[in-house]
Amino acid sequence: MPGNLIHFRRRVRSVKNIQQITRAMKLVAASKLKRAQDRIIAARPYANRMLSVLNSMARRIDPAQHPLLAQRDRERVMLVVVTGDRGLCGSFNSNIIRSAMNFIEDEAANRTLSLTLVGRRGVEWFKTRPWQVRHEFVNIMTRVDHRYAREIGKGIIDYFSASELDAVYLVYNEFKSVVRQDVILEPLLPIRRLEFEQESDTDPGVDYIYEQPPREMLDFLLPRHVETQIFRAMLESEAAEHGARMTAMDAATRNAKEMIDQLTLTMNRIRQASITTEIIEIVSGADALEG
Amino acid sequence: MALPEAIQLEIVAPDRLVFSGEVQEVTIPGAEGYLGILPGHAPLLSELKTGIISYPDGEDRVELFCSSGFAEVLPGRVIVLAEEVESPEMIDGSQAQADKEKAEQMLRSRDPGTDYQAALTLLEQASARLQLVD
Numbered sequence: 176m177p178g179n180l181i182h183f184r185r186r187v188r189s190v191k192n193i194q195q196i197t198r199a200m201k202l203v204a205a206s207k208l209k210r211a212q213d214r215i216i217a218a219r220p221y222a223n224r225m226l227s228v229l230n231s232m233a234r235r236i237d238p239a240q241h242p243l244l245a246q247r248d249r250e251r252v253m254l255v256v257v258t259g260d261r262g263l264c265g266s267f268n269s270n271i272i273r274s275a276m277n278f279i280e281d282e283a284a285n286r287t288l289s290l291t292l293v294g295r296r297g298v299e300w301f302k303t304r305p306w307q308v309r310h311e312f313v314n315i316m317t318r319v320d321h322r323y324a325r326e327i328g329k330g331i332i333d334y335f336s337a338s339e340l341d342a343v344y345l346v347y348n349e350f351k352s353v354v355r356q357d358v359i360l361e362p363l364l365p366i367r368r369l370e371f372e373q374e375s376d377t378d379p380g381v382d383y384i385y386e387q388p389p390r391e392m393l394d395f396l397l398p399r400h401v402e403t404q405i406f407r408a409m410l411e412s413e414a415a416e417h418g419a420r421m422t423a424m425d426a427a428t429r430n431a432k433e434m435i436d437q438l439t440l441t442m443n444r445i446r447q448a449s450i451t452t453e454i455i456e457i458v459s460g461a462d463a464l465e466g
Numbered sequence: 467m468a469l470p471e472a473i474q475l476e477i478v479a480p481d482r483l484v485f486s487g488e489v490q491e492v493t494i495p496g497a498e499g500y501l502g503i504l505p506g507h508a509p510l511l512s513e514l515k516t517g518i519i520s521y522p523d524g525e526d527r528v529e530l531f532c533s534s535g536f537a538e539v540l541p542g543r544v545i546v547l548a549e550e551v552e553s554p555e556m557i558d559g560s561q562a563q564a565d566k567e568k569a570e571q572m573l574r575s576r577d578p579g580t581d582y583q584a585a586l587t588l589l590e591q592a593s594a595r596l597q598l599v600d
């Protein structure tokens with residue numbers, strides 16, 4: 176029996192250690208989440224306005240004016256997968272990978288597919304799989320910086336402009352709230368050409384007056400748009416990751432507590448049982464002597 | 467065609483929404499010179515250079531420093547997307563003065579390694595900032 180007791184004590188101790196770690200991770204994630212949340216909320220208006228300007232622009236001008244507007248048959252498709260660099264954040268990474276795999280299975284049958292991977296989890300998953308990976312970016316999700324977004328964007332734009340790609344999609348976790356992340360899969364290139372829903376008085380669908388030659392203007396605008404959308408996706412993903420980790424670690428801490436309670440209870444029962452047995456032995460021994 | 471009576475103006479920087487509201491008029495620093503925009507302006511797309519955005523606010527005018535970006539003008543809406551936007555309170559006058567002097571010195575130097583483009587940009591930004599602070 177005492178051996179068994181020691182075994183339980185050890186287990187309680189090790190669960191306690193794990194609990195300490197998960198609790199610390201939860202607190203760290205919570206503090207990082209705050210900062211990431213502020214950043215993404217501040218960055219959203221710019222990305223949204225940029226998108227609305229782009230949409231408004233894309234229906235006014237002739238797509239032949241710029242390579243990034245070219246609508247080609249979707250033969251060669253690229254998917255940009257934004258995952259985290261680290262695990263221990265619940266289903267955060269697996270959701271992204273599942274949704275990426277669904278997309279790939281739908282697309283890959285009759286199209287050429289390539290990937291750009293952001294975040295180590297995605298890189299590790301696709302390492303052993305047969306898809307062509309054009310770019311990999313690891314260890315950048317811990318400190319999301321506009322520089323990286325520019326680099327990723329440049330790679331994509333180069334391929335697209337050179338007509339090596341016909342369409343680019345982006346899949347990432349969107350930060351909805353601390354406890355909720357939604358997987359978003361959205362087209363990045365070519366820039367969608369929205370038709371006017373109705374001809375309104377205030378917004379006739381006529382071409383712009385340009386202050387610069389349109390080509391120059393678009394050269395400036397379109398790459399910036401791609402960068403901004405990638406940057407936003409990265410910030411969304413960062414905030415979502417911390418949120419997911421916080422929730423996962425909170426659950427883990429609670430589970431650990433439950434486990435400790437269970438183990439302590441069993442441990443005490445065993446101890447009590449052995450004490451009872453000993454007392455009975457002593458009492459019956461004493462009885463035997465007296466008798 | 468009924469013309470809108472006011473402009474829905476939005477000024478956005480990468481890290482925040484600076485202003486969103488209705489104005490009667492707005493002046494923006496277009497790449498080819500300042501543009502004054504009234505409600506009902508024809509659609510226009512322009513790159514912005516470093517300069518000052520201003521719009522009326524009651525009796526006064528609000529003036530903001532902005533560096534490169536672009537603006538979309540529609541009859542009833544103007545969206546300004548600028549890399550940097552600063553209100554006069556945010557500008558450090560002495561820093562701007564120092565930048566200006568540094569830029570001028572760079573431009574005067576005969577060192578062939580001088581990055582004239584960078585110096586000009588710096589000078590432009592510093593001058594626009596100083597204009598707001600004074």
